[in-house]
Amino acid sequence: MGTSGPRSNDPEVADEPACITTIAQTVAKAIPKLRTAFETHRSYEGEDNPSGEEMLAADVYADELLESRLGKLACVGTYASEERADPTQVGTGLSVAVDPLDGSSNLGSNNGVGTIVGVYDSELPASGRDLVGAMYVLYGPTTTAMVATDDGVTEYLLTQGQRKVLTPSVSLPDTGTVYGFGGPVPEWSSAFRRYAMSVQRRLKRRYGGALVADVNQVLSHGGVFAYPSLETRPSGKLRLQFEANPIAFIVEQAGGLSYQGDCSVLDTEPERLHQRTPLFVGSPEPLAELIETLGGAATNPTVTTRDSPWE
Structure with a gap:
């Protein structure tokens, strides 16, 4: 640790x-x-x-x-x-x-x-x-x-x-226009599928399979990126130290939110160098909806991220 x-x-x-x-x-x-x-x-x-x-x-x-x-x-x-x-x-x-x-x-x-x-x-x-x-x-x-x-x-x-x-100062809009979700759809949880169906009705899909490129779409246009836990990867795919933490830090400093299923990604307890985690980042409104859909507001009231739905 x-x-x-x-x-x-x-x-x-x-x-x-x-x-x-x-x-x-x-x-x-x-x-x-x-x-x-x-x-x-x-x-x-x-x-x-x-x-x-x-x-x-x-x-x-x-x-x-x-x-x-x-x-x-x-x-x-x-x-x-x-x-x-x-x-x-x-x-x-x-x-x-x-x-x-x-x-x-x-x-x-x-x-x-x-x-x-x-x-x-x-x-x-x-x-x-x-x-x-x-x-x-x-x-x-x-x-x-x-x-x-x-x-x-x-x-x-x-x-x-x-x-x-x-x-000079990158700032995420409250809602945005794009989304990108990773992982096989059949392996998503039922709650995340409900969220995805809701998002697809109003945002445009942008997903290319490289985290940097997909998150850059969100930082450029606003919206949400997600790589959730999967049936075969319950801990998620992305590495906390090398990918999730730095990306979450960038998004939060741009006025957005991050989440990993329980709390802000940045509050995740580090256990090992190559630890994996689910990752959700983006504009405040779609992230607040995701957190509510996945039940995060009820399970983790301590997150203090700017514009956090828990405040």
Whole structure:
């Protein structure tokens, strides 16, 4: 279990906003090499990652590249990745948890993929409340990044390793226009099916199978993304440290809500590094309806997320 105490006691590390900026800049500068790897590293390695998923050569390349770049930063103490079993100690600073290539199976069909980074002021595994920053990169027709701190969310255009602000303050509308739901429909719970039927009557479906791309639709247009628990995956599919916590942090900092079936994703108790969780994120109104439909308001009255239905 992660500790709740801070890791940033060193004066060079304690300036968390500067560290997050440095991490974001470092990831941006790695983008050209990552883009090249999409063309040259498309085969499967024949090995599984710690979550039991077969790795592409691009997964391994992205992991090694980001570890080599982020591990050299003075403000980073631990590097952890979805592609490796244990964290790597690289210094005495903050902890970064990385999904190096989210949705890598989409490379074969030339659909969207991404990179997710969570920056924790705690040992890993850590609570989402220990996040001091998070970002994701979307490799679409253009390469963009959403970077979140306690001050809000900024969207950047990434070109040749440089960042240009696209949206200074990303803010989710109350309702929105799109939804994207993952997992086989027959394995959804009856309560979630009822919710899905309600949402389909008024929102447009946008789902491509890469978390970053699907959540970016929600952050761009408002709405809701969900990957619920399934009959064959009662704990959900997405990894708490590498995917769910950073995405929930970004969405909540943009004025939205997150939920995992009992509480805000960020309040989930961390038990192990590769822990899985259901994930629901999006605009306040559709998330409040989801929470009510799944019975969350009755079972967890302690969540204090902004615009929370429990307040």
